[in-house]
Amino acid sequence: MDEDTTFNILDPFSSIDLGIADSAGGIKQWAIANRDLIQPIKAVFNDIVTAIDGALNAVPPLVMLALITLIAWQAAGRRTAILVGLCLFALGLLDPNAWSLAMTTLAIVISAVTACFVIGLPLGILAAKSDGFERLLRPVLDLMQTIPAFVYLVPVVMLVGIGNVSGVIVTIVFALPPLIRLTSLGIRGVNPSVVEAARAFGASPRQILLKVELPLATPTILAGVNQTIMLSLSMVVIASMISVKGLGNEVLRAMGRLDAGKAIVGGLGIVILAVVLDRISQGMGQSGRERGQRHWWQSGPVGLAWRLTRARNETTPPVSAAPRTEVQSN
Amino acid sequence: MIHKSDDPVIRCDGVWKIFGARASEALDAVRSKGLSKEEIRDRYDCVVGVCDASFDVGRGEIFCIMGLSGSGKSTLIRHINRLIEPTAGSIYIEGQDVNALSARELRRTRAEKIGMVFQNMALMPHRTVLENVAFSQEVRGHDVRERTQTALRAIRAVELNGWEDKYPDELSGGMQQRVGLARAIAADPAILLMDEPFSALDPLIRRQLQDKFMSLSAEMKKTTLFITHDLDEAIRIGDRIAIMKDGVLVQIGTPEDIVTNPADDYVADFVAGISKLDLISAGKIMEPIDAYTRRDGPIDFDAWPEAHPNQSLDQLVDLSIATQHPIVVKLDGRPLGVVTKNALLRGIKGDTAPAASAA
DSSP: OOTTOOOOTTSGGGGOOOOHHHHHHHHHHHHHHTHHHHHHHHHHHHHHHHHHHHHHHHSOHHHHHHHHHHHHHHHHOHHHHHHHHHHHHHHHHHOTTHHHHHHHHHHHHHHHHHHHHHHHHHHHHHHHHOHHHHHHHHHHHHHHHHSOHHHHHHHHHHHHOSSHHHHHHHHHHHHHHHHHHHHHHHHHTSOHHHHHHHHHTTOOHHHIIIIIIHHHHHHHHHHHHHHHHHHHHHTHHHHHTTTOOSHHHHHHHHHHTTOHHHHHHHHHHHHHHHHHHHHHHHHHHSOGGGGTOSSGGGSHHHHHHHHHHHHHHTTSOOSSSOOOOOOOOO | OOOOTTSOSEEEEEEEEEESTTHHHHHHHHHHHOOOHHHHHHHHOOEEEEEEEEEEEOTTOEEEEEEOTTSSHHHHHHHHTTSSOOSEEEEEETTEEGGGSOHHHHHHHHHHHEEEEOTTOOOOTTSOHHHHHTHHHHHTTOOHHHHHHHHHHHHHHTTOTTOTTSOGGGSOHHHHHHHHHHHHHHTOOSEEEEESTTTTSOHHHHHHHHHHHHHHHHHHOOEEEEEESOHHHHHHHOSEEEEEETTEEEEEEOHHHHHHSOSSHHHHHHHHTSOOTTTOBHHHHOEEHHHHHHHHOOOOOTTSOEEOTTOBHHHHHHHHHTOSSOEEEEETTEEEEEEOHHHHHHHHHTOOOGGGGGO
């Protein structure tokens, strides 16, 4: 305490020091002291992220481009597939290294989004089922979304060290909340009379969740996944400060050297990746029935293959179901 | 549990439902001090949903509960399959206390013994007609082939063949409610709970579905609890009717009882607008033959049209139009009573007291 400071009733705050910053610094010490506990766990997750990165980079770019385009076709239709294909092509042309960097970034995003899904879906379900838990969770989610990333960057690095795993953790903190919120919202938004009907016909709570609530909440949950993907991408530059490779690192290094050209390459790469992932995940959120198909396997490349095999089997009468009549899209 | 076949299939015994945090206090107050609904609301901040409801429904009977919105009829029907727990009282299904069932037994009872149809259909929009109808079998863990077969049988019963792969939103309202009906009967339950099933439909479709339901129920002999706010519908469908007002079952009786002997002004008001032509029989409005001959002397009935005591007013009107004479009511060739034109007109108005004709 500073003895010189006289207490002023109109400005009491300047003379009171509770030492919050110092005690919070204790967290840092604690984190450093406990690093050895964390390291083995970290190694496992680091291997996973590195493996995804390696796998994505092992595929020849053109093959990967075709694969992602096919996924986009299946998930979101032909027009989106064309857009995605063109975007990826442009991404490759940005810079000789751009494709490989983009794949590394994609690996981080995939890891972070998968982790978010694994953590966020159960929490979202719990929040939907329990008002108390939702009330408890809400300020935590607010905190996660608004606290500047730099604040938790340091403790995470102290605890886990620099590298991919820290990058993923930092990304999760920022990208998780919308998935939890939208999962809860989606389940709470399910028509209660449908849930009541399921109860009346003898469904158990688990069956109600799996057969009624989750399927009906899927569009909202996938909107949450879409948001999580977008937020993960927006974290790549910050994550690169703790030595995460990829497009973000490119931007960071360009900033350090005031190299506007390099920054633009990295920045555009992130934007293109964002567009691609956004279109694909949005397409998944839209059900096939909204686009006029009855089942997802009747459209896109899978639908094409399905029709081809059916055409080949046309000579032999179909053993299973009679051919379904197509509904006219309205 | 062993039970005789003439035991009631559904039995409600003094069922109370009071909504609110202080429901049990409120219930004690009602029982000991006889507080009114308004007093309960003001003093305990509770809402009385169902007030001491007791009734039996026999095997194969269609029991209608008629009441306006807010009368507690939907709350009451949800006690039967324990979607709502009563504050007091018991509900028995085939002699088994529903509120004593474990969660597992309750789910089994719901899936196998009780089918329910909802006012707003409550079909699952992400499932095809077939998958909706097969739902109760699916949650019981029956295999796909078996449940598809039973579901298809139910779909055929409601004449929706060819629609089983469509989704609910591709069907009209009437067809959706037929899916709801098929879902309820698919597991071949002993009991049907119908919560205003036809209220959301337009009059013509409603009429068709009522006919469909009545022919199905005559065929299947299901014990049915049928909720409606439409007295015409209750009279058309019900073997017995309970009139519900503010959570209280005001009167329980056959349609004819309700129409001819309303228990209070509330029921009388309802009944006033109902056509009695098909409900009241000749036996109810005739003047006994002795009283008639005592007043008007012995008469030669030969020229008079004859009617059976069970013939409806509608048929009496047809008989009466053709002649100036009163109608003689005969059973096995023996004259029982006389229906004069005045008595007939009074009968059409719902006044069945034969003594009035002497005045």
